[in-house]
Amino acid sequence: xxxxxxxxxxxxxxxxxxxxxxxxxxxxxxxxxxxxxxxxxxxxxxxxxxxxxxxxxxxxxxxxxxxxxxxxxxxxxxxxxxxxxxxxxxxxxxxxxxxxxxxxxxxxxxxxxxxxxxxxxxxxxxxxxxxxxxxxxxxxxxxxxxxxxxxxxxxxxxxxxxxxxxxxxxxxxxxxxxxxxxxxxxxxxxxxxxxxxxxxxxxxxxxxxxxxxxxxxxxxxxxxxxxxxxxxxxxx
Numbered sequence: 631x632x633x634x635x636x637x638x639x640x641x642x643x644x645x646x647x648x649x650x651x652x653x654x655x656x657x658x659x660x661x662x663x664x665x666x667x668x669x670x671x672x673x674x675x676x677x678x679x680x681x682x683x684x685x686x687x688x689x690x691x692x693x694x695x696x697x698x699x700x701x702x703x704x705x706x707x708x709x710x711x712x713x714x715x716x717x718x719x720x721x722x723x724x725x726x727x728x729x730x731x732x733x734x735x736x737x738x739x740x741x742x743x744x745x746x747x748x749x750x751x752x753x754x755x756x757x758x759x760x761x762x763x764x765x766x767x768x769x770x771x772x773x774x775x776x777x778x779x780x781x782x783x784x785x786x787x788x789x790x791x792x793x794x795x796x797x798x799x800x801x802x803x804x805x806x807x808x809x810x811x812x813x814x815x816x817x818x819x820x821x822x823x824x825x826x827x828x829x830x831x832x833x834x835x836x837x838x839x840x841x842x843x844x845x846x847x848x849x850x851x852x853x854x855x856x857x858x859x860x861x862x863x864x865x866x
Contacts, residue, residue: 691706789822836850
């Protein structure tokens, strides 16, 4: 479904991503793990069109994304829940969710209503907070809102950037339960996550990114058992 080939991204003279290649197959959950500053968020933002690669290609279902603007990429079926949630704090929960659907080609009220109910089924607290300003939600509730907003675009490929960041362990467990459910329901997911142990538990495959380069890749269970990965990321 998604393919990156020798993608390089730079901020001025700083090479943030140095020739990475990765693939995500339909209905897969692929994890991208690595330390802070490894280039994980830059990779997701480049897929979403927020950054332009200096070289290399990014294709989605055979279509080149390299020069497309972000709104066109969302329209193709790719949505992102970004690092730090980045919800609209002054807007209500409902308004944030409505914005998630703004690039959808179908404006059928019944379809939009059904997707809204799906979000509420995944995150019942959002229904309770529907008229509340997004900025007044707890960190965990804001993360739920960020994922719910992305789901309102009805993505076929969901990009999740550090969904557990800054959350209490109980909330982390809840978020990952929802991610596993989305995978089971057929959503293709590319997950960037510092909580490597939990990410590898639910992923099909994974890539290890270090200082802008992919150093390891393979089935998630194999990487979880790799001594180098265990020492660096799993506390072994």
